[in-house]
Amino acid sequence: MWKVSPSRLEDMCTSIMRAAGAPGADARLVAEHLIENDLIGHHSHGVIRLWDYIEAARRGELIPGASPRIISETPTTARIDGGWNFGQVIATFATGLAIEKARTAGVSVVTVRRVKHIGRLGRYAEQVAAAGLVSLIFTNGGGHGINQAPFRGTERKLCSNPMAMSVPSGLAGPFLLDMATSVAAEGKVRVYGARGTPTPAGWIIDSDGNPSTDPSDFAGGGALLPLGRAEGHKGYALAFMVELLAGVMSGGGISGDPARSFSNDSMIIVIDPELFLPMAELEERSLTLTEHLKDTRLADESQPVLYPGEKEAEARSANRGGDIELPDPVRQQLVSMLRRFSLPEPEPPSSG
Numbered sequence: 001m002w003k004v005s006p007s008r009l010e011d012m013c014t015s016i017m018r019a020a021g022a023p024g025a026d027a028r029l030v031a032e033h034l035i036e037n038d039l040i041g042h043h044s045h046g047v048i049r050l051w052d053y054i055e056a057a058r059r060g061e062l063i064p065g066a067s068p069r070i071i072s073e074t075p076t077t078a079r080i081d082g083g084w085n086f087g088q089v090i091a092t093f094a095t096g097l098a099i100e101k102a103r104t105a106g107v108s109v110v111t112v113r114r115v116k117h118i119g120r121l122g123r124y125a126e127q128v129a130a131a132g133l134v135s136l137i138f139t140n141g142g143g144h145g146i147n148q149a150p151f152r153g154t155e156r157k158l159c160s161n162p163m164a165m166s167v168p169s170g171l172a173g174p175f176l177l178d179m180a181t182s183v184a185a186e187g188k189v190r191v192y193g194a195r196g197t198p199t200p201a202g203w204i205i206d207s208d209g210n211p212s213t214d215p216s217d218f219a220g221g222g223a224l225l226p227l228g229r230a231e232g233h234k235g236y237a238l239a240f241m242v243e244l245l246a247g248v249m250s251g252g253g254i255s256g257d258p259a260r261s262f263s264n265d266s267m268i269i270v271i272d273p274e275l276f277l278p279m280a281e282l283e284e285r286s287l288t289l290t291e292h293l294k295d296t297r298l299a300d301e302s303q304p305v306l307y308p309g310e311k312e313a314e315a316r317s318a319n320r321g322g323d324i325e326l327p328d329p330v331r332q333q334l335v336s337m338l339r340r341f342s343l344p345e346p347e348p349p350s351s352g
């Protein structure tokens with residue numbers, strides 16, 4: 001494992017993206033997004049992703065600096081074409097627009113298409129919660145982005161089709177549900193692969209459809225199972241609905257369409273809760289709910305009941321100011337990208 005300070009890592013990632021053609025502010029935004037994910041323990045959507053982004057830019061599939069275009073809009077809606085820029089840049093813009101519209105009109109629905117990997121959806125749900133609003137976000141994936149088998153199927157047909165929801169809270173972090181509709185995010189299997197450890201049972205099947213815990217079986221053409229394991233019809237049905245809302249309604253298209261480049265097509269819905277009740281009452285009632293749920297006999301005394309989003313909020317405050325630990329293959333990828341662009345390399349990891 002390689003220990004590195006978040007600020008050094010952010011500078012390295014920013015310089016790589018700038019060298020690949022991204023404007024400085026965009027490169028910094030994407031770097032900050034990736035590093036924050038590593039800091040809160042979502043390594044699946046951390047710096048491990050940068051290699052793919054830079055490769056996509058090299059192939060001309062990701063267009064650094066492309067401006068988002070509003071195809072059409074009303075006071076409550078907008079359809080955005082992302083121009084194939086970094087997903088984080090486009091999704092931050094789209095979320096900002098949805099917030100602006102909901103602040104004036106009370107509710108808004110914004111769709112995005114032709115957009116590369118947007119990363120951790122929770123980031124945009126947090127952006128909405130910080131504005132005192134409620135969010136629902138749905139995202140699919142095009143082309144080769146498929147990695148999830150439909151319930152009763154044995155082949156990759158869907159992306160891990162994530163969804164996020166947030167409600168502002170008066171607690172350390174917003175109430176935040178942010179999840180893949182597969183049993184886990186695909187990036188988590190990559191992290192197990194990079195660390196050389198097996199995945200938990202029930203996550204993946206190999207290319208013949210047999211249960212597996214070997215990340216290389218997944219990389220070799222296996223698939224993620226839908227959320228719910230034996231009851232996977234629920235995860236699969238959620239993934240199906242995400243396809244309709246994010247892929248079909250955005251005009252992007254369906255996961256796995258071979259004619260499409262990978263695109264995290266999305267639908268972002270924002271609601272002003274104060275149309276329904278004052279913010280103070282929302283916070284008070286949701287605190288009562290949280291306390292009611294936490295006040296229970298625990299299955300394991302060391303594992304308290306959490307509110308959705310508490311894990312991320314706790315990790316954020318626990319890791320403030322600390323170093324990030326990354327597996328060696330991720331460091332090697334960074335070094336290789338820095339070399340490609342003739343940028344300064346990090347010190348070799350100390351043996352102590």
Ligand SMILES: NC(=O)c1ccc[n+]([C@@H]2O[C@H](COP(=O)([O-])OP(=O)(O)OC[C@H]3O[C@@H](n4cnc5c(N)ncnc54)[C@H](O)[C@@H]3O)[C@@H](O)[C@H]2O)c1
Pocket residue numbers: 042044045117118119120121122139140141159160161162163164176177178179180181182183184185186188264305306307308309310311312
């Ligand atoms: N861009 C993409 O294409 C894409 C695809 C799939 C997933 N993702 C991202 O991958 C990330 C990880 O997804 P995942 O499905 O593996 O998520 P996860 O299993 O790590 O977490 C899911 C949710 O459960 C909540 N949670 C965790 N432990 C809890 C507990 N004990 N009590 C209550 N709530 C708890 C978390 O706060 C989170 O909201 C997400 O950020 C998601 O947006 C992105």
